[in-house]
Amino acid sequence: MDSTDSVVMMNMPNTSGGGYRSSKSSSLFTTIYNAVHLIVLLIAFSLSIYAAKTVRDLENDTNGVTGVRLSIGKPSPLASNENSFSFFRGSGVWHHKRRLEGGARSDFQAVSIEGDKTDFVYIFGGKDASGTYLNTVLRYDSINDSYDSMKNMPEARARYAAAVMKNDLNQNEVWILGGISAVTPGVDGGYDEDTDKVCPMVYNVDTDTWRTETGTRCLPSVVKDACAATGSNNAIYLMGGYGVDYSVLNSVYKLAGPLSSEWVKTSDLPDPRGDVSCAALKNSIYLAGGWHDTLTGVAVPYVSQSKLYSLDVLTDVWTSTHAEMKNSRGDFQLVANPIANSLLAIGGETNTTHNIGGETNTTHNRATQLATHHVEEYFVAHDAWEDRQLIPTARFRFGAAFKNGVFHAFGGHVHGGNHADALSSHEAYYPLDHPDVWVTVTSS
Numbered sequence: 001m002d003s004t005d006s007v008v009m010m011n012m013p014n015t016s017g018g019g020y021r022s023s024k025s026s027s028l029f030t031t032i033y034n035a036v037h038l039i040v041l042l043i044a045f046s047l048s049i050y051a052a053k054t055v056r057d058l059e060n061d062t063n064g065v066t067g068v069r070l071s072i073g074k075p076s077p078l079a080s081n082e083n084s085f086s087f088f089r090g091s092g093v094w095h096h097k098r099r100l101e102g103g104a105r106s107d108f109q110a111v112s113i114e115g116d117k118t119d120f121v122y123i124f125g126g127k128d129a130s131g132t133y134l135n136t137v138l139r140y141d142s143i144n145d146s147y148d149s150m151k152n153m154p155e156a157r158a159r160y161a162a163a164v165m166k167n168d169l170n171q172n173e174v175w176i177l178g179g180i181s182a183v184t185p186g187v188d189g190g191y192d193e194d195t196d197k198v199c200p201m202v203y204n205v206d207t208d209t210w211r212t213e214t215g216t217r218c219l220p221s222v223v224k225d226a227c228a229a230t231g232s233n234n235a236i237y238l239m240g241g242y243g244v245d246y247s248v249l250n251s252v253y254k255l256a257g258p259l260s261s262e263w264v265k266t267s268d269l270p271d272p273r274g275d276v277s278c279a280a281l282k283n284s285i286y287l288a289g290g291w292h293d294t295l296t297g298v299a300v301p302y303v304s305q306s307k308l309y310s311l312d313v314l315t316d317v318w319t320s321t322h323a324e325m326k327n328s329r330g331d332f333q334l335v336a337n338p339i340a341n342s343l344l345a346i347g348g349e350t351n352t353t354h355n356i357g358g359e360t361n362t363t364h365n366r367a368t369q370l371a372t373h374h375v376e377e378y379f380v381a382h383d384a385w386e387d388r389q390l391i392p393t394a395r396f397r398f399g400a401a402f403k404n405g406v407f408h409a410f411g412g413h414v415h416g417g418n419h420a421d422a423l424s425s426h427e428a429y430y431p432l433d434h435p436d437v438w439v440t441v442t443s444s
């Protein structure tokens, strides 16, 4: 490491250098000044010793390792990022923002519209703290930090997927896809007596009006807890999720454009995923995490996943070779930052490592509904995930969106998933600009 910091510290104004006027009457001042100067020098000296020791410890800790290298841009090969991480690991800052108006809300999506030249994030339906399904719509102003109520959805809906499509008049429309509506909320933490919904509700942002699609513009089958994103081709892709009876899906349905008459099945997901999250960047849609037990024939097929897949919307081909998230999770949010060409994975739900009753319990019943604080960012250019500052409130089943350079996470659930524990809190992540500097621990 170079000593830029200590150089700055050493260049404090120097009284003996004659650059500053000194007289007998200010001798007390000079004494105090010199004392302060000495203390500053001592602190700088101690810090430099501490820094040198830290680097030595780091070298000693990594057996057989000989050095620590800083570089601009990530060194190649990039495949294993075990020994290489951003110098700005853990960076960024979360701040509390105005709570959701109308109280706690979970199991919904928050949607922002890229390039719409507004400050708004839209929040649709979900469930409240008594488990009641909502049809209310909030519009959050990300600059004024305030909410407005918009036109209600035609019907209450939770656990749906959402994506934006421009209609033939070039107006932005938000498609609410699949999900469930329930007359009777279920037992806390359990399944609701739900009614699966296959006909999309479409919100016209420009006119604040709703319509419900019919016929072949309804989904061909039941899809809940899926994710949806819009490709650079203005087509909506609905990916994974659960079918009737919570079978885990690998299906991908595509609505090719605003005048398209039906949803068509396109290239399947490489592996089935429920409670999954996805986001579009350039010509790709990235899908990460979600729930699926790769063991077959298990009664409770829910293990949180960490793989990242991408679909090239120009060729409809999936890539499965991306770096995996450091933390497995489902029911989280994967949010694109088009400025940095990166994805932020925020919070979510994980499972315990061991089966209830031990590994001999062949039903593989793991404890789930554990909310996580983990936040990590995927850089397309580096094919690597980096830890970012943890979200203060661990949450899952929440909504999140990127607007005006800031990531917003609204509502959701803490551990356990009880209705009464639904959150009204809203936290926002401010990424901090920094040079593309990476630390690599090298072996001889």
Ligand SMILES: *[C@@H]1O[C@H](CO)[C@@H](O)[C@H](O)[C@H]1NC(C)=O
Pocket: 141, 144, 145, 146
């Ligand atoms: C800004 O927020 C305040 C509440 O904090 C609200 O009263 C006001 O109407 C908002 N202004 C706009 C332009 O939305």
Ligand SMILES: *[C@@H]1O[C@H](CO)[C@@H](O)[C@H](O)[C@H]1NC(C)=O
Pocket: 303, 304, 328, 350, 351, 352, 353, 354, 355, 366
């Ligand atoms: C979830 O369960 C799987 C399978 O038992 C385990 O490999 C994984 O580590 C668990 N996840 C977490 C975050 O503990």
Ligand SMILES: *[C@@H]1O[C@H](CO)[C@@H](O)[C@H](O)[C@H]1NC(C)=O
Pocket: 299, 300, 356, 357, 358, 361, 363, 364, 365
């Ligand atoms: C094994 O898992 C099942 C749930 O699938 C659970 O009901 C049962 O109690 C577990 N067995 C033991 C011995 O804990």
